[in-house]
Amino acid sequence: MHGMCFTEEHQLFRESLKDFLKKEVVPHIEKWEETGQIESFIWRKFGEMGYFGLATPEEYGGLGLDLFYTIIFVEELQKINSGGFAAAMWAHAYLAMTHLNKNASHQQKQQYLEPSVLGEKIGCLGVTEPFGGSDVAGIRTTAEKKGGNYVINGSKTFITNGVYGDYIVLAAKTDPKAGNKGISLFIVDLGSKGVSANKLNKLGWRASDTGELAFDNVEVPAANIIGEEGMGFGFIMEAFALERLIMGVNAHARAEYALEYALQYMDERETFGKPISQYQALRHRLVDLYADMELCKSYNYGVTYKLDKGEYVVKEATISKLKSTKMADEVIYNCLQFLGGYGYIEDYPMARLVRDSRLGPIGGGTSEILKEILSKIIIDKKEYKAPKK
Template sequence: MNNMYFTEEHNLFRKSLQDFLQKEVVPNIETWEKTGSIDRSIWKKFGDMGFFGINYPEAYGGLNLDLFYTVILLEELQKINSGGFAAAIWAHAYLAMTHLNAEGDHTIKQKYLAPSITGDKIGCLCITEPFGGSDVAGMRTTAVKEGDHYVLNGSKTFITNGVYSDYLVIAAKTNPELGNKGISIFVVDRDVDGISATKLDKLGWRASDTGEIAFDNVKVPASNLMGKEGKGFSYIVQHFSLERLIMGVNAHARAEFALEYALKYMSERQAFNKTIDKFQALRHNVADLYTDMEICKEFNYSVTYRLNKGEYVVKEATMSKLKATKMADEVIYQCLQFLGGYGYMEDYPMARLLRDSRLGTIGGGTSEILREILSKIIIDKKEYKPAT
C-alpha cells in the first residue's frame, strides 16, 4: 500500500471493511444480481458501521474523515465483483448526500442527511433526462413557483437507486428562459403524489435499481429548495470533480481486481506442460496492462490528495475518469482473454466485470463529453470556478 497517502489508521479501516464485506455482502451478491434488488437491511448495517458518514460532519452523525477513507471504500466495493451493488452504495453516499451536505440547510440536513448517514434513508440524484443525456443545461424538467411551493413536471432517466430510494435530489428549471442559469436543486420525498418510477433492464450493474422517473404536478414545499434558486447548474458542475474522481477510482480498482484474478488463474492453468504465466506473449501483455493500471491509480491518488485539500480539480478529475475508465475496459477485456473459454463463462468473474465496466465511459458524462470539456480547458483556456 502506498504510504504517501495511507496511514496505519487507513489500513486498519481497509481490513475492517474487507471483513464486513466478506461477512455481510459477498454471500448475498449472487441473489441481488439475479433479483436486481438489494436487501434494505444491508443499508442499515453500512450505516451502523459508519461507512455512509465517512466524509460528513459529526453534527449529523458523520465521521469527518479524509477522502482517502472514501478511496478505500470505493476500491474494496469494486473487488467484490458487483458493479451494481457498488453503484447503489456510492450513488447514495456521494451523489445524493453530497448535495444534501453542500446545499441543504440545517433542517434539510436533520431530516435527510442524518438518516442517510445511519442508513435509515436511501437517496438518489436525478439530473439526466431522456432527451438530454450529458446536456445538463438542456434539461426540460420544470419547477414553477406557486405560493409556498413549487410544481414539478418532467422526467429523469438512468437514475441509480431511482426505484427503491426514499428521497430524490432533483435538478429542475425554475426559470427556463435563463438556460443553465435557471436551474435549481430540490430534495423531494418519494411518497408524494405525482412521482412514478419504472425499473430499467440493463446490460450490467444488475444488482442496482436504475430507474426512469416521471413527475406529474408534484407539489414541492419551497423549503425543500437547496441552496439558491438558479444556482443549481453551478452546484452540479462543482460536484462533478468528486463524481468523476469516484468513477476514476472505481475504474483502477476493478482493473486491479481483474489483473489479480487473471494472474492467479494463469499461475494455475497449464498448457504445453507449463503454467500459462510462463508464456512470454502473455507475460508482456500483463506487464503493459499492469503499468497502465498503476499509472491511473497513482494519478487518482494525487488528484484525491489535492481535492482533499480543497483544490478545485475539475480538469484533473475529468482526466481521471476519461483515462481510467478506458483503461479498465481494455484491461478487463484482455483479462477475459487470458482465461480463454472460462472467461466467457458466468461461473467466473470476468463476464460480469466486462459488462459492469462498460458503463464507466458512459455514466457521469460520456468520454466524448469529457474530451470536449478538456479541449475547452486546454485549448480554449476556459476556466471553471467554484460556485459562489
C-alpha cells in the same frame, strides 16, 4: 505514492471494510444480481458501521474523515464483483449525500442527511433526462412556485436508486428563460403523489435499480429547495468533480481486481507442462496492463489529494474518468482472454466484470463529452470556477 496517501489508520480501515464485505455482502451478491433489488437490511448495516458517513461532519452523525477513506470505500466495493451493488452504495453516499453535506440547510440535514448516514433513507441524484445528459443547461424539468410549494413537472432517466430509493436530489428549471442560471436543486420524496418510476433492464450493474422517473404536478415544499433559486447549476458542476474522480477510482480498482484474479488463474492453469503465466506473450501483455493500471491509480490518488485540500479539480477529475475507464475496459477485456473459454463462463468473474465495466466510459459524462470539456480547458483556455455560496 501509495504510501504517502494512506496512514496506518487508513490501512486498518481497509482491512475492517474487507472483512465486513466478505461476511455481510458477498454471501448475498448472487441473489441481488438475479433479483435486481438490494435488501434493506444491508443499507442499515452500512449505516451502523459508519460507511455512509465518512465525509459527513460529526454534527450530523458522520465521521468527518479525509477523502482517502472514501477512496478506500469505493476501491473495496469494486473487488466483490458486483458493479451494481457498488454503484447503489456510492450513488447514495457520493451523489445524493454530497449535495446534502455541502449545500443543504440545517433543517434539511436533520430531515434527510442524518437518516441517510444511518442507511434509513436512501437517496439518488436526478440530473439526466431522456433528451439529454451532460447538457445540464438543456434540462426540461420545471419547478413552478405556487404559494408555499413548488410544482414539478418533467422526467429523469438512468437514475441509480431511482426505483427503491426514498428521495431524489432533483435538478429543475425555476426560470426556463435564464439558461443555466435558472436551474435549482430540490429534495423530492419519491413517495410523493405524482412520482412514478419505471425500472430499466440493463446490460450490467444488475444488482442496482436504475429507473426512469416521471414527475406529474408533484408538489414539493419550498423548504426543500437546496440553497436558493438559480444556484443548482453551480452545485452540479462542483459535484461533477467528485463523481468523475470516483468513477476513475472505481475503474482502476476493478482493473486491479481483474489483474489479480487473472494472474492467480494463470499461475494455476498449465499447458504443455507449465503454467500459462510463464509464456512470454501472456506475461508481457499482463505487465503492460498492470503498468497502465498503476499509472491511473497513482494519478487518481494525486487528484484525490488536491480535492481533499479544497482545490477545484474539474480538469484533473475529468482526465481521471476519461483515461481510467478506458484503461479498465482494455484490462478486463484482456483478462477475459487470459482465461480462455472460462472467461466466457458466468461462473467466473470476468463475464460480469466486462458488462459492469462498460458503463464506465458512459455514466457521469461520456468519454466524448469529457474530451470536449477538456478541449475547452486546454485548447480554448476556458476556466471553471467554484460556485459562490
